[in-house]
Amino acid sequence: MAHVEGQQHPIGVYLWIWGLLFVLSAFSYLVDYFHFQGYLRWSLILVFMLMKAGLIVAVFMHMRWERLALMYAILVPPLCLLVLISLMAVEGDYTFVTRASSFGQGSGVPVEHPYRPHGAG
């Protein structure tokens, strides 16, 4: 073999994935276009996003043809980020509740809009 270390795959693979990414992106856009709301909207967005990300990493970046040592070294560490995201979600929720109870209506603190365009009001 002349190129033991190169990734060589038939062009059809890339064209297929390209087409799939187009379709998935169109679906993502349609989620907004048709004004889906609530949990349906969020889950559809996440599903299409993860499918697109998976296709790009697996095929375009050739991850599915790499050895497990590289695959795990690259794909496992980002899972730590889920911890960060959950911690910050708890934190953001707490800040919201604190703000609402301290600065919200009925708390005695006057509510001001933080931005006044052109110095109005």
Added chain:
Amino acid sequence: MTQSVLTSTGASPPLPEGLQGIVADWSSDQRAFKKVPWGKAMMWIFLLSDTFIFTCFLTSYMTVRMSTTVPWPNPSEVFALTIAGHHIPLILIAIMTFILISSSGTMAMAVKFGYEKNKKMCSILLVVTAFFGASFVGMQAFEWTKLIVEEGVRPWGNPMGAPQFGASFFMITGFHGFHVSVGVIFLIITAIKVIRGDLDRQRPGFMTGRKGNYEIVEIMGLYWHFVDLVWVFIFAFFYLW
């Protein structure tokens, strides 16, 4: 004679697969990432660090959006355009998404033709990829101009709602646009190398003494696909959520 050639190069036993393969690779007392060029492993590790950076941006965006008591501006409306009398929500962002995906497709094929030593197709596809990337940045410049000049969005406030909108928007899309711009520059450099035949003649790059070869096209491709990958997440979390 034949025997010595076989033992020195060709006759190494097949590498073990699966979990056993991971243990064998890491304990081999050699390089851990086998069958992967050195530069490619390094690019993957750089992309891993970049993943952490972009996730920190998106996580801080999540935190400020969750914690604000002022309504968040509706991205669907903020990024709407009126084209030929029709008010279409989020259309510019959709076009940018399709352009970036197309550039990823052309990049993937450039890598393939590079390994086939098809100089012509490889360089054409690299230039097309760079063109898509440049037009993406151009549309982003248009989007920023529209938001800053017409809508009055600033990093510290905006007329539509929560003031954190501007800070998150400029930080996240600005950093991504910077990545795309750097990518375009390196795509052009890579295309020039391919066209000049540097990679066939194994001419070293300008910052290294290592011999040039078509692996750099694949490494360039990894970076470019990553830029597309980040956009997938920005599109989902910032524009669609």
